[in-house]
Amino acid sequence: MSMQQFAGGNERFIRRYEYEDSWVIAADVGLSEDEVDVDIVGSTAIVVADTGDRVTETEFELPAGGDADVAVRNGVLTITLTK
Template identity: 90%
Template structure:
């Protein structure tokens, strides 16, 4: 499934597995440039690049604990069912 976020045409992919959901977003930023908070079923992504801060929120599937990783410009959130 693809969901477009904002006007930058970056998309989020959501994959469903037997025991988890995986959300992958192409953000093009390093781990040092981004902060992700999970509040309930909402992911709040704050990016700070060159002194400019932007914030994006998106809904996550209902589930348990969430693990957040940033690798090679891709934000990955894994939510256990």
Template identity: 75%
Template sequence: MSTQQFVGGNERFLRRYEYEDSWVVAADLDSFGDEVDVDIVGTTAIVVTETGDRVTETEFELPGEDASVTTNNGVLTITVQK
């Protein structure tokens, strides 16, 4: 397994794990806002967040197209099969 951490210019924190059969991208939802909506278009993840009356959209590239999205205990997890 290998791990990469990213903090963008807007201070959003992502961590990417690489396993033999998949990549996992994880993000702390607390840094994204109160309401979170995630769309996967091809290899792009689009995360739309809402905090009060402020809506923010963040996009990042995924390492593949076969992706599934889950949230659990305040963590957004996107799993991409190799």
């Protein structure tokens, strides 16, 4: 397994883990599943956060992979891509 970590302008962390058969991207969004919507278009993840009084959109590139599984648990967005 290898890991890379990035901090955005708001100091929220994004970590990317590489395993033999998958990539896992984990981002600290601090929101519930109902407040986050993720669309994957090609190799780009589009994350829309709607907190009721504010809507923000963030895009980031994903590693090359196959099917994607998206989950939000305890304020952490996880995208798992098969290789």
